[in-house]
Amino acid sequence: MKNIQTLGWNSRLESIWQDINPHPCVPGRVIADYGSGYKVSTDEGDVSAHISGRLDHLSESEELPKVGDWVAVQPLEECKAVIHSVLPRASAISRKEAGNKPRKQILAANIDIAFLVQSLDDDFSPPRLQRYLFQLSQDHIQPVVILNKVDKSEDLSAALQSLSHLKSPVIVTNALTGKGIDELEHFMQPGKTAVFLGSSGVGKSTLINQLLGQDIQKTVTVRDIDSKGRHTTTHRELFLLKNGSMIIDTPGVRELQLWGSEEDLSASFPDIEDLAKSCKFTNCTHNEEPNCAVLAAIEEETLDSARLKAYKKFQSELRFLASKVDVDAQHDRKKAFKNRQKEFNRIIRSKKL
Ligand SMILES: Nc1nc2c(ncn2[C@@H]2O[C@H](COP(=O)(O)OP(=O)(O)OP(=O)(O)O)[C@@H](O)[C@H]2O)c(=O)[nH]1
Ligand SMILES: [Mg+2]
Numbered sequence: 001m002k003n004i005q006t007l008g009w010n011s012r013l014e015s016i017w018q019d020i021n022p023h024p025c026v027p028g029r030v031i032a033d034y035g036s037g038y039k040v041s042t043d044e045g046d047v048s049a050h051i052s053g054r055l056d057h058l059s060e061s062e063e064l065p066k067v068g069d070w071v072a073v074q075p076l077e078e079c080k081a082v083i084h085s086v087l088p089r090a091s092a093i094s095r096k097e098a099g100n101k102p103r104k105q106i107l108a109a110n111i112d113i114a115f116l117v118q119s120l121d122d123d124f125s126p127p128r129l130q131r132y133l134f135q136l137s138q139d140h141i142q143p144v145v146i147l148n149k150v151d152k153s154e155d156l157s158a159a160l161q162s163l164s165h166l167k168s169p170v171i172v173t174n175a176l177t178g179k180g181i182d183e184l185e186h187f188m189q190p191g192k193t194a195v196f197l198g199s200s201g202v203g204k205s206t207l208i209n210q211l212l213g214q215d216i217q218k219t220v221t222v223r224d225i226d227s228k229g230r231h232t233t234t235h236r237e238l239f240l241l242k243n244g245s246m247i248i249d250t251p252g253v254r255e256l257q258l259w260g261s262e263e264d265l266s267a268s269f270p271d272i273e274d275l276a277k278s279c280k281f282t283n284c285t286h287n288e289e290p291n292c293a294v295l296a297a298i299e300e301e302t303l304d305s306a307r308l309k310a311y312k313k314f315q316s317e318l319r320f321l322a323s324k325v326d327v328d329a330q331h332d333r334k335k336a337f338k339n340r341q342k343e344f345n346r347i348i349r350s351k352k353l
């Protein structure tokens with residue numbers, strides 16, 4: 001039987017609920033996000049919900065409900081409901097919204113594990129994996145790498161070798177035959193939520209169907225020419241498995257732009273930051289400076305050049321993000337100041353002071 005306990009309701013959430021006591025709402029978990037509305041699971045069953053005007057008006061887009069969120073919903077007639085608030089998240093997977101705006105986007109909330117799926121055809125890309133791993137370390141979510149479509153692999157041992165430096169587990173699967181699925185199931189515990197992330201066509205929904213034991217999610221063949229997927233899954237949805245764990249299927253993500261701060265680079269690249277302490281110049285960029293300990297390590301093959309490349313790329317992306325966020329915050333502050341001035345002037349005029 002599905003109820004909020006089986007969906008992961010716990011003492012942390014219960015005490016938050018007691019504090020806010022949002023009468024006449026009931027607690028529920030967002031299990032599908034259709035863009036125009038949501039499916040929310042409550043103790044009274046699943047309801048189709050939309051957000052209240054007030055919540056919409058007062059929230060930044062990252063604060064609006066996402067799949068996995070716990071929300072306060074007011075049940076209406078005919079299995080409909082209104083979401084009035086989102087409970088504080090225990091965790092969330094973020095990225096920078098596509099486009100020029102420096103805005104944070106939440107892909108899923110209250111997540112314990114992220115399965116990073118790549119397929120062993122044209123999709124396989126260690127640098128892209130590194131990008132996901134970095135984002136998850138920023139978000140404090142445990143990653144598990146899945147290399148799917150092992151039947152399409154030309155050189156499995158070379159692929160595994162290129163990931164041998166990773167600390168996270170790597171599982172090799174064939175979603176069509178079920179190979180490797182039992183290894184994947186080890187990571188799924190009752191009450192815990194896992195999300196599947198990766199490009200379109202890598203087999204996320206096929207893996208999920210294997211775990212569900214039935215073909216619930218639609219899957220579509222990839223293009224022959226370059227193995228590109230066709231963006232078959234179009235919304236994020238959470239499924240409860242028989243063992244009590246939960247999995248979220250997501251639409252393929254074309255690119256993952258980072259969201260985070262430069263300070264966190266040291267946690268993911270302690271080796272480079274350690275070496276940098278021995279560079280001749282304290283502000284060494286490790287490009288062409290003399291006596292650069294980082295470049296020396298690459299020369300001696302104790303540091304992989306692809307790793308340094310990723311480090312520099314992430315650093316410049318995060319610096320750029322920080323500069324944009326600051327600029328926009330300044331702009332917002334100026335705008336708010338002008339508005340306050342206008343309001344002040346209006347009051348003065350109306351009172352004829
Ligand atoms: N050969 C082979 N094909 C697979 C495997 N796993 C999935 N496929 C096929 O790959 C195609 C795409 O699979 P999907 O599960 O739809 O991919 P997806 O990651 O959910 O794609 P989006 O929903 O577009 O993000 C389908 O035709 C699957 O049958 C596998 O292990 N081996
Ligand atoms: Mg899919």
Ligand SMILES: [Zn+2]
Pocket residue numbers: 276279280284285286287289291292293294295
């Ligand atoms: Zn250096």
